[in-house]
Amino acid sequence: MSVPAPLAGEEPGLRFDGVPPLSLYVHLPWCIRKCPYCDFNSYEARGALRDFAYVDALLRDLRSELVLAQGRRIETVFLGGGTPSLFSGPAIARLLGGIRAEADLVPGAEITLEANPGAADAGRFAAYREAGVNRLSIGIQSFRDEQLRALGRVHGAAEAGAAVAAARGAGFDNVNLDLMYGVPGDDVAGAVSDLERAVALEPAHISWYQLTLEPSTAFERRPPRLPDDGVVANIEERGRALLAAHGYARYEISAYARPGRRCAHNLSYWQFGDYLGIGAGAHGKITRPAEHAIERRAKTRNPRTFEATAGTSGAVSVERIAARRAAALEYLMNALRVLEGTPVRAFVARAGQPDSAIAGARAAAVARGWLGADAAVLRATPAGLEKLNRLLELFA
Known part of the structure; x- marks a missing residue:
């Protein structure tokens, strides 16, 4: 599933109180x-x-x-x-x-x-x-x-x-x-x-x-x-x-x-923690509170090229995620895999936005029986786990 582009008029930037593990x-x-x-x-x-x-x-x-x-x-x-x-x-x-x-x-x-x-x-x-x-x-x-x-x-x-x-x-x-x-x-x-x-x-x-x-x-x-x-x-x-x-x-x-x-x-990973990735083709994710964004980093894939360029800017490509919809979708793609779900407060902290930003999609998922109705937790139901891609499409 691709990362969605910002909607016209969407509030830019993410707001983080801290950083994850x-x-x-x-x-x-x-x-x-x-x-x-x-x-x-x-x-x-x-x-x-x-x-x-x-x-x-x-x-x-x-x-x-x-x-x-x-x-x-x-x-x-x-x-x-x-x-x-x-x-x-x-x-x-x-x-x-x-x-x-x-x-x-x-x-x-x-x-x-x-x-x-x-x-x-x-x-x-x-x-x-x-x-x-x-x-x-x-x-x-x-x-x-x-x-x-x-x-x-x-x-x-x-x-x-x-x-x-x-x-x-x-x-x-x-x-x-x-x-x-x-x-x-x-x-x-x-x-x-x-x-x-x-x-x-x-x-x-x-x-x-x-x-x-x-x-x-x-x-x-x-x-x-x-x-x-x-x-x-x-x-x-x-x-x-x-x-x-x-x-x-x-x-x-x-x-x-x-x-x-x-x-x-x-x-x-599933709880949207940060991670450094080193090695040929490795990926990393870093929360950037001061820049109101999440940074995705990917290393050059060829091992010999990696050996020659490791530690330089030539070995890495960088993508910044600052749109709420993109950050919310990435968070949920990981967190909803966990059977106990994720606390809403964790979504707010690590996806950098209020839970009101996903209220409409969440209500639609609850109505379909794909998310539980507990206001404090985002948790896929058994039916939601079986249809996880369709569930995530509601947030895209």
């Missing part, structure tokens, strides 16, 4: 093989990975971005990709050591690293733990070999289970497993069996999401045959019940956690 996203763009469903800025690694050269570029980028932070503390760090677990333990240690030296991290900050079973082992996990990573997110996707092949994954079912065991052996007790449903050849029994395998491993968190065919991917160009809507609905009903029965509370459209194990980094 700040996070750091670090993009490590290489992978063993590009998956056919992936629309992230990722590249197949050919030859030896220049991980130390890239880390040095990341730290130059960080130093330039920290000017925007103006002394604010960083509450979470997320190393995403690509496949960050392709990076050696010493490279991750240099990266996190540099982040600690340059930035002010809160004590006990959540530091997540994404890993894939085909690009990780016990020794590497132990090195990451020693470097300061305290949360692993493992891209399992399925425990069935046929589905893994259909998804273009480089690992098999046995490696998936072994990766979780290796993480535990390295001392990680905060582990997320990524799983997909609605994949080629999927059925209710198979999808539920994936979840049964996952909960038996007792991870702290499970991200369980439906495969979608994204633009500019191999799957969009050559669409695979996917299960029909009825099968997907049955998978969702059975899967959500199974997860709840095993103590995984659904708190966002695709996120399920044991008590106290929600992903702090992703929650900050």
Whole structure:
């Protein structure tokens, strides 16, 4: 959904009383093989990975971005990709050591690293733990070999289970497993069996999401045959019940956690927190109270170009959002994904406008049964979550 242009006569500028919490996203763009469903800025690694050269570029980028932070503390760090677990333990240690030296991290900050079973082992996990990573997110996707092949994954079912065991052996007790449903050849029994395998491993968190065919991917160009809507609905009903029965509370459209194990980094995104983005193709968001605007920043996508220009103005493009409608829509695109919704006071503080600015659209959404009627909370109903894009169109 595109950001709307200001309406004629719309009040310009946003009004902020303060700034939201700040996070750091670090993009490590290489992978063993590009998956056919992936629309992230990722590249197949050919030859030896220049991980130390890239880390040095990341730290130059960080130093330039920290000017925007103006002394604010960083509450979470997320190393995403690509496949960050392709990076050696010493490279991750240099990266996190540099982040600690340059930035002010809160004590006990959540530091997540994404890993894939085909690009990780016990020794590497132990090195990451020693470097300061305290949360692993493992891209399992399925425990069935046929589905893994259909998804273009480089690992098999046995490696998936072994990766979780290796993480535990390295001392990680905060582990997320990524799983997909609605994949080629999927059925209710198979999808539920994936979840049964996952909960038996007792991870702290499970991200369980439906495969979608994204633009500019191999799957969009050559669409695979996917299960029909009825099968997907049955998978969702059975899967959500199974997860709840095993103590995984659904708190966002695709996120399920044991008590106290929600992903702090992703929650900050969904609650419209600020974040610095470093690395090739990384995005950032910074609230600018003095300028009555929100600043969106995007880094150059090509890794080699990024390495050459990191820390300079040539590595980043900037967009300013100062119109109320645009800020409101961006806020709600994130916040309404969370099942408990968002307090109206948080909308006022972080979208920089009074709640009266969205009163008409909100009333229309309540009338359709897509938003709850509680005046103090903006919360999508179950019907609203199922029709989230249509709900958001009311605010566009």
